[in-house]
Amino acid sequence: MAIHLPPQKRTIVRIIRRRESRPVVETLRPHHLPGVAAMAESLSTRSLYYRFFAGTPKVPPQLLRQLATLDHDQREAVVAVHRGRVIGLALYVRLPDTRRADLAVLVVDAWQHRGIGRRMVSRLATLAARRGITSFDASVLPENKAALRAVARLWPGAAPRPDEDCVHYSLPTLLMTRGQTP
Numbered sequence: 001m002a003i004h005l006p007p008q009k010r011t012i013v014r015i016i017r018r019r020e021s022r023p024v025v026e027t028l029r030p031h032h033l034p035g036v037a038a039m040a041e042s043l044s045t046r047s048l049y050y051r052f053f054a055g056t057p058k059v060p061p062q063l064l065r066q067l068a069t070l071d072h073d074q075r076e077a078v079v080a081v082h083r084g085r086v087i088g089l090a091l092y093v094r095l096p097d098t099r100r101a102d103l104a105v106l107v108v109d110a111w112q113h114r115g116i117g118r119r120m121v122s123r124l125a126t127l128a129a130r131r132g133i134t135s136f137d138a139s140v141l142p143e144n145k146a147a148l149r150a151v152a153r154l155w156p157g158a159a160p161r162p163d164e165d166c167v168h169y170s171l172p173t174l175l176m177t178r179g180q181t182p
Contacts, residue, residue, distance in 0.1 A: 023087055023116060025123045028067060028077035035086030036079065037064055042087070042108035050144045051106045053166075059106075067091070073131055078123050080107070080116045087111045090120035092128055092136060101128055103136035103171070105147075113146065118154060125173040133173055139166040 026032070040048070040058035048056050067077055073094075080088035087108045092101035103124070107116045128136070140147045148167065151158055155175055161168040 021083060023080045023082040023111070023119075025078055025080050025119050027072070027127070028070060028079050028089070030068065032079050032081070032086055033064060033068055035081070035084075036067060036089055039086055039089070039106070039108055042110060043106075044109050047106070047109055047112075050141055050147065051104065053139075053141060066093075076124065076127050076131075078120050078127070080111070080120055082111070088116045088120055090117070090124045092124055092133070094131075094133060095137070099132055099134040100137055100170070101133045101135075103138045117150060121154070125175075129173045135173060136169075136171045138169045138171055140169070141165075142167055 028036075037059055043059075045055065045057075048058075052060065066075070069075075070077055075091070075093050077089060077091040079086050079090075088106065088111060090103070090105045092103050094101040103121070105117050105121060107120075125136070138151065140151065142148075142162065148160075151160075151169055151171070155169070155171045158169050158171055
């Protein structure tokens with residue numbers, strides 16, 4: 001005689017991961033400046049070297065002065081903020097009498113390779129395009145492989161122009177503004 005047990009109920013256990021809040025990209029305002037200065041505490045010597053092309057233990061004071069006097073036209077910056085801390089900075093400075101601007105990006109080490117730079121550059125490109133800037137000029141150290149890969153991924157077909165110290169690019173703002181809302 002066979003014993004038939006009722007079918008067992010399956011218990012489904014879901015593990016819900018608490019989602020970390022997402023950083024917000026904002027136009028740089030004066031209240032962000034202390035946070036930009038404090039970013040150096042979260043930057044490795046390598047990150048500072050890759051951004052400023054020189055060994056510096058902190059964000060240079062002249063950059064902070066420049067950021068304090070942005071005109072939000074010829075010079076613009078955005079920051080990534082997470083839980084009240086500035087974790088990234090992207091800046092453009094328009095080249096005189098052109099439709100081009102120099103681009104610089106800095107992201108604290110713990111947040112690198114997580115799309116923060118892409119989000120900041122995308123926002124900055126949208127602002128630049130509204131002001132008639134059609135391309136960003138960017139210089140990258142050849143040993144900064146992550147930045148070189150990011151440029152290749154975000155601007156497919158961008159032609160590098162290497163010299164003895166850097167790899168230079170001209171990057172159309174239009175490619176970064178597609179799909180953005182004004």
